[in-house]
Amino acid sequence: MPLINMKCDELIPERGKHIYVHDPENPVVPACNIKTIPGDMTERGCAFAGARGVIGGPIKDIICMVHAPVGCAWYTWGTRRNLSDLHAWALPGRLSNVAFNRRYCVVTDMQERDVVFGGAKKLQASCLEAFRLFPEVRGMIIFTTCTTGLIGDDVKAVARQVEKEVGKPVFTSESPGCSGVSQSKGHHDFNIQFYQQVNALRARRPELKMQDEEKTPYDICLIGEYNMDWDLAAIRPLFERIGVRIAAVFSGNERIENLIKMLDVKLNVVHCQRSAEYIAKMIQDGFETPFIRVSLYGIGQTCDALRQTAAFFGLQERAEQVIAEETARVEKALAFYRSRLAGKRIAVYVGGPRVWHWIRLLEELDMEVVAGACTFAHEDDYQKINDKLKGQVLIIDSPNEFEIEEMLDTLKPDLFLTGMKEKYLGRKMGIPTVNSHSYEKGPYEGFAGMVNFARDIYQGIYAPAWRFQHGLPASREEAPPCA
Numbered sequence: 001m002p003l004i005n006m007k008c009d010e011l012i013p014e015r016g017k018h019i020y021v022h023d024p025e026n027p028v029v030p031a032c033n034i035k036t037i038p039g040d041m042t043e044r045g046c047a048f049a050g051a052r053g054v055i056g057g058p059i060k061d062i063i064c065m066v067h068a069p070v071g072c073a074w075y076t077w078g079t080r081r082n083l084s085d086l087h088a089w090a091l092p093g094r095l096s097n098v099a100f101n102r103r104y105c106v107v108t109d110m111q112e113r114d115v116v117f118g119g120a121k122k123l124q125a126s127c128l129e130a131f132r133l134f135p136e137v138r139g140m141i142i143f144t145t146c147t148t149g150l151i152g153d154d155v156k157a158v159a160r161q162v163e164k165e166v167g168k169p170v171f172t173s174e175s176p177g178c179s180g181v182s183q184s185k186g187h188h189d190f191n192i193q194f195y196q197q198v199n200a201l202r203a204r205r206p207e208l209k210m211q212d213e214e215k216t217p218y219d220i221c222l223i224g225e226y227n228m229d230w231d232l233a234a235i236r237p238l239f240e241r242i243g244v245r246i247a248a249v250f251s252g253n254e255r256i257e258n259l260i261k262m263l264d265v266k267l268n269v270v271h272c273q274r275s276a277e278y279i280a281k282m283i284q285d286g287f288e289t290p291f292i293r294v295s296l297y298g299i300g301q302t303c304d305a306l307r308q309t310a311a312f313f314g315l316q317e318r319a320e321q322v323i324a325e326e327t328a329r330v331e332k333a334l335a336f337y338r339s340r341l342a343g344k345r346i347a348v349y350v351g352g353p354r355v356w357h358w359i360r361l362l363e364e365l366d367m368e369v370v371a372g373a374c375t376f377a378h379e380d381d382y383q384k385i386n387d388k389l390k391g392q393v394l395i396i397d398s399p400n401e402f403e404i405e406e407m408l409d410t411l412k413p414d415l416f417l418t419g420m421k422e423k424y425l426g427r428k429m430g431i432p433t434v435n436s437h438s439y440e441k442g443p444y445e446g447f448a449g450m451v452n453f454a455r456d457i458y459q460g461i462y463a464p465a466w467r468f469q470h471g472l473p474a475s476r477e478e479a480p481p482c483a
């Protein structure tokens with residue numbers, strides 16, 4: 001039976017249905033995307049975090065108005081390094097800096113009195129004040145959280161009123177933290193509500209649609225791409241060189257103006273298929289715009305993504321040219337890292353998709369995935385993981401800290417690809433880590449990104465600091481010189 005119980009779960013045996021050792025002969029999908037078992041110290045985030053932090057946050061020229069007590073805004077602010085710029089049209093000085101969405105945290109600061117008597121008036125005043133303080137922003141999204149969701153403030157009415165007064169689009173994202181089992185619910189909510197509201201806005205103001213003279217026959221929208229540590233700088237030129245135009249990105253470093261036009265492209269290219277495939281499906285249903293699923297991590301998968309996109313538009317020849325040039329450019333560096341990293345055993349713990357995004361990438365460096373864990377993956381993510389794994393691999397759905405510790409202790413991987421919270425656990429156990437959410441020194445996507453990723457893995461494993469830790473394998477003590 002591939003499902004297993006871990007020792008640390010003696011007191012919560014129900015966890016067993018979330019954990020399995022993948023067997024290629026008999027693949028199983030664990031229990032997933034269900035309520036956390038009481039007493040299990042889950043590492044999951046809330047639905048609001050999924051809506052605000054993951055999808056709304058990376059939009060570069062809007063205010064994310066968090067209608068909540070200050071903590072909801074403060075503790076979710078700036079934790080995800082999706083960078084943006086506000087250069088092109090910003091005022092000089094104060095706002096001509098990069099990463100507008102990481103510099104400002106805007107919240108209604110709900111107090112007890114507001115909860116008792118209702119917060120709608122306070123929200124309206126806050127929206128108007130924010131628009132006055134940041135005259136250059138082009139719109140707003142109002143986010144509700146547990147508090148304002150539960151008291152039932154009519155945020156849609158406030159949005160309509162503010163939009164009328166200011167003349168800029170105001171959207172709402174009603175995805176209170178408690179409304180789902182993980183941040184994944186917030187992704188879904190945001191997709192549905194944004195799609196509906198963009199459609200409604202386009203009906204009210206048709207001049208916001210993509211006008212005929214703007215359109216090209218090669219317009220695509222990159223969906224589920226969040227510009228983590230400037231991934232777009234590595235990816236955008238590749239698509240442009242094969243001859244397509246990225247008319248919109250949902251939602252990394254994107255202007256709201258382009259997101260309103262995203263319904264007018266010819267093809268949707270979906271990268272993160274957990275957080276954003278929903279909107280691609282809705283656009284397909286509503287506009288008959290097809291979508292393709294891609295991965296932009298690793299050489300092979302990036303090539304596949306370019307080939308698939310090119311095939312849709314009949315641009316295969318140019319794609320082959322770009323692929324030949326780019327693979328030649330990174331060959332030497334990757335050969336160096338491969339020679340140092342071959343045979344290393346890796347554990348990966350992320351939200352979900354990156355486990356399957358990275359299996360092939362790690363294989364390209366001759367490394368092996370020995371364990372995988374996902375915070376909020378759904379069944380289709382586990383199917384994708386199973387399809388890519390060749391050997392017996394431990395997989396944990398929504399792990400708690402004890403399970404992660406036991407996983408690392410029993411499998412002793414050479415490197416742990418993980419986030420900010422768990423890295424200390426790994427490092428105290430003598431296992432190097434690389435930040436697999438917002439990266440160490442990215443970008444990690446595309447050809448150049450693959451070299452950065454390999455370099456960070458190499459620097460993690462061969463960091464001289466490990467010499468001072470006892471009981472480490474010899475390989476980590478004999479650091480070969482860096483390229």
Ligand code: CFM
Nearest residue numbers: 272274275350351352353354437
């Ligand atoms: Fe998609 Fe993402 Fe991920 Fe995600 Fe995330 Fe992320 Fe992630 Mo951190 S959108 S599901 S909610 S690929 S922030 S950029 S790295 S857990 S696997």
